[in-house]
Amino acid sequence: MDPIVACRGLSKTFGKGELAVHALRDVDLDILPGDIATLAGPSGSGKTTLLNMIGALDKPTSGEVSVDGQPLGGLSRSQLSELRLSKIGFVFQSYNLIPVLSARENIEFVLQLQGVSAAERHDRAMEAIKEVGLSGMEDRRPGKMSGGQQQRVAVARALVSRPTIVLADEPTANLDSRNALELVDLMGNLNREHGTTFLIGTHDGRVIEHSMRHIEMVDGRIDSDARGST
Amino acid sequence: MIGGLKTMLPLAWRNLWRNPRRTGITLIVVAIGMWSVLFFNAFMIAWAQSSKETTLQLLLGSGQIHAEGYMDDPSIDALMHPPDQDLASALDAPAVADWTTRVVIPGVIQSEYKTLPTTIVGVDPKAEARISSIPGKIAEGRYLNSSDDDSVVLGLHMAERLKTGLGRRVILMSQNTEGGMSEQSFDVVGVYDADKATEDLYVFTGRAASQQFLGLEGEIAQVVFVLKEEIALEDTVAALAAAAPALDVRGWKDLNLFLASMDSYMGVFIHVWLGIVFALMAIGIVNTQLMAVFERTQEFGLLRALGMKPRRVLVMVTIENALLIGVGVLLGMVLAAVTIWSVRDGIDFSAFARAMEMVQTGEIIYLDYEMDAFLLFPGLIWLLGILVALWPAIRASRCSPVEAMRRET
Ligand SMILES: Nc1ncnc2c1ncn2[C@@H]1O[C@H](COP(=O)(O)OP(=O)(O)O)[C@@H](O)[C@H]1O
Ligand SMILES: [Mg+2]
Numbered sequence: 192m193d194p195i196v197a198c199r200g201l202s203k204t205f206g207k208g209e210l211a212v213h214a215l216r217d218v219d220l221d222i223l224p225g226d227i228a229t230l231a232g233p234s235g236s237g238k239t240t241l242l243n244m245i246g247a248l249d250k251p252t253s254g255e256v257s258v259d260g261q262p263l264g265g266l267s268r269s270q271l272s273e274l275r276l277s278k279i280g281f282v283f284q285s286y287n288l289i290p291v292l293s294a295r296e297n298i299e300f301v302l303q304l305q306g307v308s309a310a311e312r313h314d315r316a317m318e319a320i321k322e323v324g325l326s327g328m329e330d331r332r333p334g335k336m337s338g339g340q341q342q343r344v345a346v347a348r349a350l351v352s353r354p355t356i357v358l359a360d361e362p363t364a365n366l367d368s369r370n371a372l373e374l375v376d377l378m379g380n381l382n383r384e385h386g387t388t389f390l391i392g393t394h395d396g397r398v399i400e401h402s403m404r405h406i407e408m409v410d411g412r413i414d415s416d417a418r419g420s421t
Numbered sequence: 422m423i424g425g426l427k428t429m430l431p432l433a434w435r436n437l438w439r440n441p442r443r444t445g446i447t448l449i450v451v452a453i454g455m456w457s458v459l460f461f462n463a464f465m466i467a468w469a470q471s472s473k474e475t476t477l478q479l480l481l482g483s484g485q486i487h488a489e490g491y492m493d494d495p496s497i498d499a500l501m502h503p504p505d506q507d508l509a510s511a512l513d514a515p516a517v518a519d520w521t522t523r524v525v526i527p528g529v530i531q532s533e534y535k536t537l538p539t540t541i542v543g544v545d546p547k548a549e550a551r552i553s554s555i556p557g558k559i560a561e562g563r564y565l566n567s568s569d570d571d572s573v574v575l576g577l578h579m580a581e582r583l584k585t586g587l588g589r590r591v592i593l594m595s596q597n598t599e600g601g602m603s604e605q606s607f608d609v610v611g612v613y614d615a616d617k618a619t620e621d622l623y624v625f626t627g628r629a630a631s632q633q634f635l636g637l638e639g640e641i642a643q644v645v646f647v648l649k650e651e652i653a654l655e656d657t658v659a660a661l662a663a664a665a666p667a668l669d670v671r672g673w674k675d676l677n678l679f680l681a682s683m684d685s686y687m688g689v690f691i692h693v694w695l696g697i698v699f700a701l702m703a704i705g706i707v708n709t710q711l712m713a714v715f716e717r718t719q720e721f722g723l724l725r726a727l728g729m730k731p732r733r734v735l736v737m738v739t740i741e742n743a744l745l746i747g748v749g750v751l752l753g754m755v756l757a758a759v760t761i762w763s764v765r766d767g768i769d770f771s772a773f774a775r776a777m778e779m780v781q782t783g784e785i786i787y788l789d790y791e792m793d794a795f796l797l798f799p800g801l802i803w804l805l806g807i808l809v810a811l812w813p814a815i816r817a818s819r820c821s822p823v824e825a826m827r828r829e830t
Contacts, residue, residue: 248726248822269730275822276728287723291435303428304728348727 193260194221195355195388196245201254203240203411214240215251216411222356227382227389229399232408238392239360241408245390246279246358247271259355276304280349282359286341288333294344295320295329301352319347323377339370346377350387359391363398375401433741440716443709448749450705451806454698455753458798460760461694463788465687468770471786476680477673478554479619480542482520482645484658484672491642492669497526497596500640501668511664512646516653520646521548524631528595530575530624532583539579539624541593543631546570552647555613555625562587562611564625571630574611576620585609593624597636605634699802703809710742710813714820721817722824735811735818742810743803750799750806758795761788 203215214237222228222245230238243249244256247263256263258278266274281287288297298316307315320329323343333341342362349357359378363371375398381387382403391398399405407414437444477483486508488501503522504512512520524543529536546565550556556564560577573591580586590606597603607626614620632639648657654672662670674681714721724734767785 243823246726269732272725272728272730274728275726281726283723287719289432289720289723291432291439301727304733 192223195224195226195259196220196222196390197257198241198245199255199257201241201244201256202252203237203244203249204252213411215244218254218411218413220406220413220416222388222390224388225382225386226404227378227402228391228404228406229402230390230392230406230408231394231399232414233394236408237411238408240411242358242360242390242392245356246281247275276301276352278355280352280354280357282342282345282349282357282362284361284364286333286338286345286365288341288344288348290333293330293332294325294336294347297333297344298348298351301348305352315351316347319351320344322350322381323347337370338365339367339373342366342370342374343377346374346381350381350385356388356390359389359393361393361395362391363393363395368397371395371397429737429740430744433737433744436741437745440713443713444745447706447709447745448752450702451746451749451802452752452756454702455750455799455802456756456760458691458695458698458802459754459757459791459794462691462794462798463757463761463791464768464786465691466791467786467788469683469687471770473680473683475554476677477647479615480553480555480623480645481673481677482552483648483651483654484646484661484670485676486644486646486661486665486671487642487669489667489669492671495525495527495642497598497635500524500637500642503639503641504644504665508644508661508665508668511661512644514657514660516648516650516657518647518649519548519551520644521545521552522628522641523549523643523645524628524635524637524640525642526595526631526635528593528624530579530583531592531594532585532589534584535582537579537582537621539593540622541595541631542623542625543628544568544625545628552645555615555619555623558613558615559611560614562609564611564613565627568627568629570610570627571634572608572610572626574613574625575609576623577612577614578617578620579624580609580612582621587612593626593634595635599636603634603636695798695801699805702802702806706742706746706806706810707812710810711816714738714813714817717817718820719824721820722822725820725822731818734820735814738814738817739807739811742814743807746803746806746810750803754795754799758790761790764788 198218198220201215201218201220202213205212205214218241220241230241232238240249244251245258247256247258247266258274261274263271263274289300292300295313295316298319299312302312302315317329320326323346325340325343325347328336328340333344336344349359363374366374378389378391379401382389391402393399404416404418406416486501488499491499491501522545524541526541528539528541530539544565545568546556550564559574562574564574565572573593575583575585575591583591585591587609589609591609592604592606594602594604626634628641646657648654658670658672662668721734724737725731765788767787770786
């Protein structure tokens with residue numbers, strides 16, 4: 192099976208000279224379709240930095256990332272936007288919904304950017320809302336929802352564009368236990384039912400337990416990469 | 422792009438109301454600026470118009486005819502005969518509302534206390550009343566009765582300076598046709614109340630009486646005419662000049678250069694004002710919008726992370742700015758329209774009018790909606806506002822998508 196994401200010799204250094212921080216050191220990583228992988232490691236080990244590289248949000252100092260066989264190296268800012276829009280779904284720690292839009296409008300927003308027609312947008316957004324268990328809340332704005340509900344909207348937004356991979360950075364860090372578990376269940380179900388590929392940066396044990404593949408990072412390097420069964 | 426606009430417009434509109442205080446401040450700044458430009462423009466135009474009309478009505482008329490050379494040296498040697506057949510029929514054209522002839526000669530006026538330079542004006546009182554506003558400005562006594570009336574009407578301020586008044590006598594002196602001085606005493610029968618500059622200069626007596634005093638045989642200094650419509654000025658001047666090729670025919674613009682240049686002064690003034698208002702508004706807009714962009718750095722990062730292209734972010738923020746400034750401009754237009762409407766009965770300007778020495782000002786000024794200004798200035802301010810707001814918009818489009826991932830709670 193061809194990997195969805197392939198990182199080769201990936202390094203990222205912030206700053207120069209004495210102040211240089213080597214956030215990633217020579218990382219090789221393949222993510223296969225249908226993986227639900229967790230990226231763990233102590234704070235500062237480079238999880239966010241690696242997700243940023245894979246998500247085409249930031250450029251590596253050296254090495255190469257390919258998404259769906261497409262190397263990101265030579266792409267312009269505009270082409271990178273296009274790639275994120277069509278291939279990558281994001282879930283952030285702080286939900287990052289657009290505050291002036293309702294749940295449904297937030298989900299529809301990416302489809303708007305993709306140029307999907309209004310009718311189809313509506314249907315797909317409503318289906319995604321149902322899928323994340325928020326039926327009936329589609330007209331609420333983020334400010335009127337709990338953290339758990341907001342994060343579900345974020346998951347729905349990440350999924351609705353049918354991305355190649357969903358990248359989630361500490362998605363449960365702001366949630367209480369119950370909401371965290373529900374979110375983990377949700378991602379597990381989506382993975383089983385639709386084969387959605389997840390790469391989740393986290394140091395939350397509850398999330399790690401549920402993963403099929405567990406990657407540990409230390410000091411910008413991949414320390415271990417193990418497949419287990421759940 | 423159009424589809425993009427349709428989806429971005431509601432988003433932009435809602436974003437405006439996220440920080441009502443800041444949006445409110447920007448709206449007020451733009452609205453007040455817009456209001457001041459429109460109101461001052463209407464006011465200046467109305468004031469200029471009223472000044473012009475008042476000045477023309479006072480003595481100037483729409484235009485005048487003199488003998489060649491009189492305008493350079495208005496002396497007894499530069500007089501003309503009353504209109505001949507050709508000129509008279511040209512003056513009776515439908516465009517001309519009325520006309521009359523005057524003797525206008527420099528001289529000296531003397532009371533028992535003082536001697537002052539003056540301009541002696543001999544008029545036909547009946548015709549004069551249809552052309553000039555001075556017969557209607559008598560403060561004390563009466564105006565002249567007839568062309569033969571050999572009494573005088575003085576300005577209020579001149580009467581004060583001469584320490585003379587009704588029932589007293591003054592002496593007028595002027596060069597006569599023989600090269601000597603004519604000197605004659607006149608009864609003061611009336612005092613008129615205009616502006617100081619006019620009051621200090623002109624003394625009125627009957628036309629025939631002045632001709633007799635100066636030893637003239639029917640000669641006059643000027644024909645003054647008033648038009649029904651200002652529009653006809655150039656054509657009428659040309660027609661009169663053709664009917665009297667030996668004479669010097671001029672419209673008011675060539676008789677009173679200050680008045681003629683007032684329109685362009687007003688234009689310069691209003692554009693300088695527009696520039697100042699715009700500079701202040703630009704500072705306000707750039708300031709508040711830069712702050713807004715700074716506060717929303719993470720959000721713009723999110724939009725970029727979700728796959729919005731930088732140019733699209735720029736368009737979105739520009740739509741927000743266009744809405745914001747547009748609403749402010751509309752508000753200013755409404756304010757200006759309401760202000761102008763609220764003074765539809767005229768602004769009493771008499772106190773200020775008295776203080777003005779250089780120009781005649783109407784006592785009541787009537788503002789009018791200047792349609793051109795109501796379209797041009799708001800459009801200009803809107804476009805320029807959007808243009809300066811491009812700076813914060815470009816800043817927004819450059820927000821890094823990494824910002825969205827950065828931990829922030
Ligand atoms: N923009 C940046 N500038 C400088 N240093 C950075 C930047 N982003 C991350 N780092 C550093 O890179 C290292 C890895 O950070 P990060 O990827 O956020 O780790 P994690 O997500 O595992 O906690 C840390 O030492 C962090 O301080
Ligand atoms: Mg992190």
